[in-house]
Amino acid sequence: MAKYWEVIQEAGRVPALMKILDVVHHTTGLRFAAIARVTEDYWIACAVRDGTGLGLKAGDNLPxxxxxxxxxxxxxxxxxxxxxxxxxxYARHPAPQRYRFQSYISVPILLPDGTFFGTLCASDPVPHHLNRPEILATFRIFADLVAFHVDASARLAENEVTLSRERTQSELREQFIAVLGHDLRNPLMSIDSGTRVLLRxxxxxxxxxxxxxxxxxxxxALINDLMDFARGRLGDGIVLERNIEYALQxxxxxxxxxxxTVQPERCIETQFMMKRAVTCDSGRVCQLxxxxLSNAITHGDPCEPIIVRASTDETLFQLSxxxxxxxxxxxxxxxxxxxFFRGGERRSQQGLGLGLYIASEIAKxxxxxxxxxxSEHETCFTFRLPIASSPDCQ
Structure with missing residues (x-):
């Protein structure tokens, strides 16, 4: 389950916590009250009602x-x-002097499975008669209420993440099936039609x-894109075969x-300043x-040049x-x-809508x-790769 304190760092995440602290104040007269996540390593405030000017707020840590x-x-x-x-x-304990209180009460918050979550605590700069059965019973009830809300909120957050993940996977499956049915069927039908004609x-x-x-x-090409998609989305990611200090230019x-050669009518201008070699998977960088380049050919203005820039310096390889x-x-x-994104005019284009996704996965x-x-001036895709200092490659 998600870390509970992350779920309720902000009191607004579980509004009932602040209401519980208000009731604590009105019941006991204690001007400071807090719900805290407590472990061996940290004390972190999940909700705070500070009427003493201590300056503590939700999300703050204490030693x-x-x-x-x-x-x-x-x-x-x-x-x-x-x-x-x-x-x-506790007269000699550092807490009273450090946090300026004379009266204090703290009870454990135990989650439904018995796990220790933290404490419901309250204090005041003046003495109060707190060591009474009815006060302690009230705090135990409040602690149980906190545990209930914390557990419910954590489970809700976990369910939301799971639901979002499942929704995304469902959409991807639908898109996957759709593009397979459409984009692979066309060339397959073309081949089938050709073989029938050849037989006659x-x-x-x-x-x-x-x-x-x-x-x-x-x-x-479509199958290769699908394989890369499967590796990037469903597997352990795209695997690289790095070439040490490879001259990419x-x-x-x-x-x-x-x-x-294939698109002789298109003007492609290059500006290369590759002074250093790059350790990378050269095949994958070329695929990216x-x-x-294919994306620029497809969607760029055919009357305007495509500009390709590649450069290296001491720390960075940049390709745009x-x-x-x-x-x-x-x-x-x-x-x-x-x-599978092919929005707007892209929907009419051939391909699976995986080119930019795969390029992004290669970059990652x-x-x-x-x-x-x-912008109105230009559209520019830029790949930036941090590199170690390497000798000149030109």
Whole structure:
């Protein structure tokens, strides 16, 4: 179960806690009251009613050894003090002087499974007659109420996380099935249709085989994307095969040339300042770059150049791909790196909507970051990878 004190650090998370402290004050006259999570390592306030000017608020920590709650933790029994000046057990304890009280009461808060959560405590700068059965019984009841609310709140938070996770997984499964049914069916049907025609008219092989090969290549690319999605989302993440101090510039230039050959009508400008080698999985970095370049080709203004920049300095490798065109809306930018996202005009494009997601996962696997900025001037995707100092690679 989630850490209880994280669930109720803010009193607003469980409003009933403050009401319990108000009742404690009105019942006993004690001007300070608190509900605290207590362990061997820390005392942390979950809710506080401070009428003494101590300055303590929800979320604050105290050195646990300086508190009498530490005694409750070890003894498992309440601590009740009417007047600290004449109390034989705690007169010399540092807590009264440090936290400016003369009367004090603290009872353990035990969760439904018997686990010690913390204490319900109250104090006042003047003596009070607290060591009475009715007062102690009242505090025990309040402590049980706190335990109930803390447990219920923690379980609710846990259920919300589980529900959110299950909802996300359900949406991904639906998207997964949908894209499989749509995107893989098209090239498969194309191949099936081609083979049927070839069986009847083999003389059309020169015409149909290249088309079938393209469909096969497209299916292979889709399957590879699905495998990367499965590794990133359902497995242990994308696995890297790092090349030590690899000179990336030649292979980046090769990818640009390959894309330019296929898309000769598109202008791709490069600005490379690769003075240092980079330790990375060069194949995966090229996959990331290829995805970004393909994205710019698909969505950029065909009349404007695509700008590719790559540079290294003492600590950072940076690769960016920029294009002109319609800006990406802010709400869509937040979803770009999610799997299967093809919002707006992207829905009409071919592909699974996994390219940017996979690129982002590759960046994460390298302990780097892929980000996007988009305005009327340009849309730019940037990959930043921290690197160790390495010798010149040019």
């Amino acid at each position: 646990v050894q300086t508190t009498l709650s530490h005694e409750v933790l070890h003894r498992g029994e309440p601590v009740v003090i009417d007047n600290i000046e004449i109390d034989s057990a 008219r083999p003389e059309r092989a020169a015409e149909l085989v290249p088309l079938m090969q393209k469909s096969t290549a497209r299916m292979a 030649p292979i980046l230039e090769q990818i640009v040339q390959e894309v330019a 770059f290829s995805n970004l 791909v920029s294009n002109r065109g319609k800006p990406i809306p802010p709400d869509a930018q937040d979803k770009l790196f999610q799997p 696997a390298h302990h780097g970051r892929l980000s996007v900025s988009s």
